[in-house]
Amino acid sequence: MTERILVVDDDPTFNAVLVRSLARRGWDALGCYAHDDVLAMTQKFGAQRVVLDLNLDGRSGLGLIQPLLNIVPHCKIVVLTGYASVATAVDAIKLGAVQYLAKPTNVTAILNAFVSELPQPERIPLPAPMSVNRMEWEHIQRVLLEHNGNISATARALKMHRRTLQRKLLKRPANE
Template identity: 60%
Template sequence: MTPQDAPHILVIDDDPAFNRVLTRALGQRGFTVFGAQEAETALALAHEHEPEYVVLDLNIDGSSGLRLIDPLLAANPDCRILVLTGYASIATTVDAIKLGAIQYLAKPADVDAILKALQAGDVIIDDELNTSPMSIDRLEWEHIQRVLGENDGNISATARALKMHRRTLQRKLAKRPVKE
């Protein structure tokens, strides 16, 4: 396979170190990889190269990466989009899939897991049902994520909807999600 024939992958992540490491690792596996750290560059690369695969961070410079799914699919309707996030929640998973992403993985995810998810035929769902209920902290996290999604990521509007002080909400969002 020549470099021109190699599948194209677009990595969109605002963390320069993660972006560089992931693009290098994917390139070493035979892909033609393009990296972008902001939305405008990502969309320009998507229109120029029409990548077969996109690895999209959920949070791009404080804004939702989900808003890029439609324009990315407009650039190449057949591209397979994987959403990566350090703050996984049920609400954002559902939103990502509804918008057209084919997979959703929580960070840290290794290159093999990313490639497996991108190349899987269907959405990978862990079919082992968790029979224990979610903890109160996890339920709170999921509820906050749902309301945040309903408010398009606007912290102030979310805090008002939750009847919570904005700084309190920001503190809760800065923490990693609690385990179930």
């Protein structure tokens, strides 16, 4: 019996391409597009592995990690995101995800993430100092998470105009 992978991403094109690529590699893969359907599909499909997008139609995928593990305790979850930040990576791992990957990525990297759950201590490179722009991005992401994604509350907490915050959030995160 092949292991089953549930791909949870609200982008239908990315979802379909990833499911097709996994199927070509011999995996039994199924796509799910809606935040509300994930738990039912996981139980019905019997997924042992889940590729979970961090942002599902404006809702956080992090809230699905613990319920997924409650349904299938041995399930391995890899979180994918187009807007990676240290804050959300730490939260995802604390909640039970085995890896956190930034998009764009490929099928090989996703499959390797399921195998190599945690980096070996001797392989961890020394961190390079973050740029000021990257530190700003990380701080905004942390405050946004603390306010449950509420842009107005986050802007007030950061003492920033709401439109300025929205423009900053539309940009990709700064490189290291």
